[in-house]
Amino acid sequence: MIKRSKGLLLLMSALCAPLAHADQLTAPALVSADKLSAGDTAWMLTSTALVLMMCVPGLALFYGGMVRKKNVLATLMQSFGCTCVVTILWWLIGYSWAFTPGNRFIGSSARALFGGMTYIHDDAGGKLTVSHLAPTIPESVYAMFQMTFAIITPALIAGAFADRMKFSAMLIFLSAWSLIVYAPIAHMVWEPTGWLNAAGVLDYAGGTVVHINAGVAGLASCLVLGKRLGYGREAMPPHNLTLTLIGASLLWVGWFGFNAGSATAADGRAGMAMLATQMATGAAALGWMFAEWFSKGKPSVLGIASGAVAGLVAITPASGYVAPSAAVVIGLSAGVVCYFAATSLKHLFGYDDSLDAFGVHGIGGILGALLTGVFASKEISGVDGSLLTQAKGVLTTVVYGFVVSYALLVVIDKLVGLRVTEEQEREGLDISLHGESIE
Amino acid sequence: MIKRSKGLLLLMSALCAPLAHADQLTAPALVSADKLSAGDTAWMLTSTALVLMMCVPGLALFYGGMVRKKNVLATLMQSFGCTCVVTILWWLIGYSWAFTPGNRFIGSSARALFGGMTYIHDDAGGKLTVSHLAPTIPESVYAMFQMTFAIITPALIAGAFADRMKFSAMLIFLSAWSLIVYAPIAHMVWEPTGWLNAAGVLDYAGGTVVHINAGVAGLASCLVLGKRLGYGREAMPPHNLTLTLIGASLLWVGWFGFNAGSATAADGRAGMAMLATQMATGAAALGWMFAEWFSKGKPSVLGIASGAVAGLVAITPASGYVAPSAAVVIGLSAGVVCYFAATSLKHLFGYDDSLDAFGVHGIGGILGALLTGVFASKEISGVDGSLLTQAKGVLTTVVYGFVVSYALLVVIDKLVGLRVTEEQEREGLDISLHGESIE
Amino acid sequence: MIKRSKGLLLLMSALCAPLAHADQLTAPALVSADKLSAGDTAWMLTSTALVLMMCVPGLALFYGGMVRKKNVLATLMQSFGCTCVVTILWWLIGYSWAFTPGNRFIGSSARALFGGMTYIHDDAGGKLTVSHLAPTIPESVYAMFQMTFAIITPALIAGAFADRMKFSAMLIFLSAWSLIVYAPIAHMVWEPTGWLNAAGVLDYAGGTVVHINAGVAGLASCLVLGKRLGYGREAMPPHNLTLTLIGASLLWVGWFGFNAGSATAADGRAGMAMLATQMATGAAALGWMFAEWFSKGKPSVLGIASGAVAGLVAITPASGYVAPSAAVVIGLSAGVVCYFAATSLKHLFGYDDSLDAFGVHGIGGILGALLTGVFASKEISGVDGSLLTQAKGVLTTVVYGFVVSYALLVVIDKLVGLRVTEEQEREGLDISLHGESIE
Amino acid sequence: MKLVTAIIKPFKLDEVRKAVSDIGVQGLTVTEVRGFGRQRGHTEIYRGAEYVVEFVPKTKIEVAVTDAMLESVIEAIQTSAHTGKVGDGKIFVFALTQVVRIRTGERDASAI
């Protein structure tokens, strides 16, 4: 994307020896340190911190508050453990497969162990590598920023299999999923050599790569794992929605880094993305709240929080492409649609998507991806959206994500077993898996 | 305000075709993208996230921990619901009424639905609109930043009527208040065409617009609503001060965005504002703590947290105008004064300002606004303060805010009724209004 | 450190009148406002907010969740109170003693009460002071940033004497410690006139100054105070690890400000520091988790959270000096070593380091400081590390910190008594010291 | 000696405590309980899943009394805990075969 700082760069190049425009890069490259924008870098460092905060403690609390008291620690552990494991995998090979030029489906191994990603001190010339996808910030920052996306995506899946999956099996599944599902999809959609990117699929901040992807994987896992013990018979109310509301709030705040950060610059486009994010979230929260108020008679804390998340999910692919008013429309529809998805759909089909990973992230992501095709503004983004092209991206992700996730789960179940024993589930995962409990 | 980047702009204008100085703008205008400062934009994007965090989860937890267990979710819901509703209202008309040039009391409707607020992609010329109040950042960012102020202000009022107001009535009240009270006051104090701004009233980050305003509205609402059932007879201790302390801490952290962000730039003035904020908060927290320690024999967690908030409130109008040492004086007095306001005043007059919205925000805001007139440093701010002028701003806000809020509440009470039934209040708002409860 | 923006400065100086290079400063100096980098300033304002968040609510919750329910508020109070007191002390003299040129052991009093730290409004020339340690940001921001380090360090010590120290005695101890131990050590290690700095000791973000320092002070305090009542006999399980996990997560997120912020710029070095921080934390958390899993049979939430903190501690001195892969090694060893330190060491020697302030911060800090000597990369940092020089820094801090802390505690014990009465300890500090309790 | 156990509405606790203290009761023990009876519970809905909470929060009071005081204590509880609305609760009386005060070892009447 051409940067705001282009004007400045031009000005400088007019004075200094002419230098290749950062935005002509097609692969990570070594550039002189003064090619960077400190402002863009400042915002991207911040965005990285914000997106990490979305997963821990944000998502951990959002989910942790919804489970029964005997499973809260195990639920927090899923998000936290995922954060640590994916950090290592991203360094190992994930980043390289996702964000280096490669074939139409996956990147190269050039950046395995972050090899070749360098920063050379000013004393030695003051050079460093930048990614071709974010030429005004250090590659280290871009890799970190994208790492936080790779971290939260598998963590989202856990909402679907809460309360019954072995921690060991989960680590194996999420690791495999991160490499076999996340990295390729990210490459296809975001890296110029990826075929969906070439096909013109629009996904500003991850509606497809992150949310649809996690949503369908969630659906697959609750189908493979089956329902929670006593599902439908025993009451399983959220044990502490205070945690859930803290989580939803931190997700909201952190999402500014997610969406406005996806501009990889502190510019007007980032501002538009942030504004769209806010509008959609407010509208979606109210959409869900009123839908529930009318249909059930009371507006609930879980409802308004879920609506906010649904809005954040739906605007993710659109932010940076749409105007604020379009964002209101997207948010409102996401709130209402996801309300019905989460409250009716699963009871209709009878699967136990415990915390609605599919109902909110899957459905909301699909809705947002398609509406991006409808509302994308050429003025803001320089491109036109196409419902058809978007549908292509959605379909690919749904099919690939669902099939591979399902297969992975079946295999892992055969190998080590996915589900805890009945006694463990009855006693609660906190004590049975982690030997801890909360007062 | 003239920006740090002026030097750079000069330098560039010396080279490029001479261009109007951003700081000569008197209304939002379309400018070339390279007129922006990425550094300023980065800080304002961050500040926006920080201020949103102040309200959710910050304020929500600060208040939520202070109520009885049966009302905690309803209290969180008030902050969260307010966040969503004001988001929509700000887009609808609030921003336009507050921050576009208009008459002495209110702005124009030029920016209704954010109409005319644009970002044009580089391919189409790389232009975007900026506000005349923050010419080095995108208007979208300035509107978002100010939105977070518009969000937290009505949310603060809720502290006064906790535990007994209908959620529906609250939504109506806060919506009306946001448009009829907040927007005009913000215009009068902050927009150059506003009469208090013209009169030279100093309010760096909202001591008058936000805190006095919310404080007197709180006073009005606890007078109209009456006391909580069993007030004075039954014990109503805070159910979980852990939440309150988390809230106070997030308010403190987020307040850096509030005060230093009000510089609308990442410059030395922002640094001074942040430093003043920190000094005042530390001093106020200790002031309250020791006042309580001496008078009651024990320093309490609720006390030190309340003191910190009192300091943050009092320094809000002054930050950016005063030196660190002056901030210590302002903070210390705020801590001690608000301690007595919150512990004695309301018992003296016998109103039930449940969580001391008036005692802390009203009193602290008034104190801060006046002391700004005393301690404003011409060296730092380029202007001199005047106690008299400040008093004018305070009086206007107190009178206008109180009268209109009171009237609004009486009307809404007639229309839909403000207060829950005795059974609902007894059972707790979580179950009776939202059909939820925490374990 | 030479800044990225040097190129730009050069460019400008080529045009404007030649001006002294910021990086030639040897003491705080008054410079023209356009010498600043808005991007660097934006990131440092953000980093300051992040590091404050580490202490409140981060550390407060991390510790608060580990104690028994009857002591949670008192534990939060320790972190919060420390934050307020050190804020005042830093303004009084701490900053001046630590960060102004002085003798080999301590700085001058030039900046007492932040005297001489100025910001002059553009109308009056647009000048402001910068620190010689961070020439591209306002001195006010640098002083604030360093204040947050001075705040969290004594707060860390509290983990060692949790549940049994008088709040009054703690305030006295931490105040004295902050001035007599923290300020001098910070000066020796970080200020160019300090002898350890001159000796070439590497401590990028405070492994020595912050963590070893706090760790040994913690060891001293649990030795002087003795064990908790019933230690070894009564069960003292953490009452709510949800809080601990929120705390650990906020520490992680905030630590980006701690380590990447220590670049005092938004540049490639900051990016490398952030990346190293993330890698080490992930590796350490897994290291601890698997060590526990193998030796005790279950991976625990407290374990993975403690491991993450151990990694953050160990990478603190190294971040900004080492490559990502080296960070993985440092993290992994920190996770495993600290696991044994926290689970075996104290039981071996029989002291009651209640929340492992020494076990995690002391041991982890020492390990990190030494490994920095091993892994420091000349390419990244422009310097070579030396195990011997690092050992010199470690030893000095361990000896000085331990001896002075021990002496201080003994004296304060004589004067006012350090420990609460048996009844108070039995009843819990929340009620006995603060007159509050949580439901 | 008898043990009088009363299941009452939580917000009545203070009144009842005062009432029995006034007639000379020196001590009592309180337990938070959940009651099921004529008084209906409430319904909670989470994402479409309805939970009927049949139990309502109640407070249980236990007072050991001498036979002489029995009637007056029952009387005091019944009047102070009374609201007239369904859910006011019950009083159960048990025979106590022995009472011991741990601190002193005193037994029976003198131990109450």
Add this chain to the structure above:
Amino acid sequence: MKLVTAIIKPFKLDEVRKAVSDIGVQGLTVTEVRGFGRQRGHTEIYRGAEYVVEFVPKTKIEVAVTDAMLESVIEAIQTSAHTGKVGDGKIFVFALTQVVRIRTGERDASAI
């Protein structure tokens, strides 16, 4: 009249409540308790410190019944709370000398 007290496994509460309602019990009172017995507790480890939690969570049910209903209620509880695994719990029966319904002042049988 008798008071039937049963210590059962928490997850059995609903079944037991239904079982006794079915045979005409109008009300009962529930208390969360911790039990110590043949059923073993579990071990928790925090940073190397092991805590053996001897107590297991149990639920206590109290039902006041007329002598006529006593056996059927015991019967109903025993079958509905039964899993056959150690830890199923106990039923204790006490004699009630008096029962009062606070709302109405009714006494004994009619108060139950």
Add this chain to the structure above:
Amino acid sequence: MKLVTAIIKPFKLDEVRKAVSDIGVQGLTVTEVRGFGRQRGHTEIYRGAEYVVEFVPKTKIEVAVTDAMLESVIEAIQTSAHTGKVGDGKIFVFALTQVVRIRTGERDASAI
């Protein structure tokens, strides 16, 4: 058979449990309760509003025993729960008309 109920200071629970186990008690049930008596509560102050918390946390232990063991159990509890300070608590003894072990259906003595 008898049911021995003791109200003790919470931190004495472990000692008491050990004491009764040592003399052959197989099981007991524990409830967290709040006590009101000679031992004073404490005062909490929130923003100037004082709350006198009259109740102090106590732990209630219930042990069903055969008449033969009654005295030794009372003895064991009294000595192990004893601190000599006000608030040590009380022991109440009730007659048990029946005991049933849910798992096996055993009755009375054999069910304890």
